[in-house]
Amino acid sequence: MQQSADSLKPTGELPAVQTTAEAGAAKVGWVKRVELTIDRGNGMSQRSTRTAVATFAAATGLFITLSACSSGEGASEVPLATPAPLASTTRSATPADTAKQQAITAYVGMWSDMADAATTSDWQSPKLAQNATGEALQTISRSLYADHYNGLVTKGRPVNHPEVTSVDPLDEPTSITITDCGDSTNWLKYRADNGQPADDVPGGHRHIEALVKKAVDGSWKVTTFAVHEVGSCTG
Template sequence: MSADPQAEAKTKILATYSAFWEESVKAYEAGTEQGTKLVDYAAKDALNQTLTDIANMQRAGTATKGAPGHRAEVSAVNLSGEQPTATISDCFDLSTWKIIDRSSGQVRPFPTEQPMHYITVFDAELQGGRWMLTKFVRHGDRTC
């Protein structure tokens, strides 16, 4: 066992978070979760919301190019009890992620009211021995 279970958990949680975003970027670019490992890193509301976003973009004829930037940190960890949990806070950076029109490949601008840097908060749970993202909230009104 690690000398610091909190530090070990934070390392694993951030690895899950990074892997989730690697898989999400693939899915948003392809317009489908097929061929990704999203289900290995996200469950519950976090997975459902991501799949809904991908489906909405597919219907709108859009995709993404590039990848968002992150300044994620584990802001809370609770390893006690039956269900260990954690919270990840991230300064989400859209400036390196573009929305494109699938048919033309042209970049579509973000809405003018869309901040390029804002806070997102993810909940995670330890499920079956691995951390899974279970919920997220975009705080578009909280810039960073």
């Protein structure tokens, strides 16, 4: 059956939870009491007291700075260190990346606009100029006009698999070439008067080449495209 492309080419109480801050405060108080007990009860020297406290501090994972004063003075607390945030590894989109996406959007949009208009063979549909211009727009309009003249309409939708094959220039793209293996298997022509198939030619996969350019207003539109015969690519 002939396709539109043919004409174109997550019980009980929970135990109380001790917060990190409470646990840290309890540990600091414990270390201070140990220091006082060692200093007053055992008569250890200031140096020994410092050594013992440092040992306990290391065991509890706390960061403590001892004051260099007379025996019996407690340790002063130092806030826990805060890890520095990790550097972001997200790469900003380049002008070429943005252009590629815009060009593909315009290309797929062109076929979608055409499929909408082809349901009634509306060759004058204003939607056709949304994503196509120049020769591409003329080709689509002529194809739909021919279907209108012959009493044909197209049902279904084409399936596209576009890929960018070239970008020019790379720093500030204005022209992008796209290749596609379009599938028109379920996008076929029928007679408008009785709904019967227009012919017995099946649809299929067709190789398509298209040129998409950036307009003065910054939009991207397909300017030319060519559709090859059924079987010219595999989806």
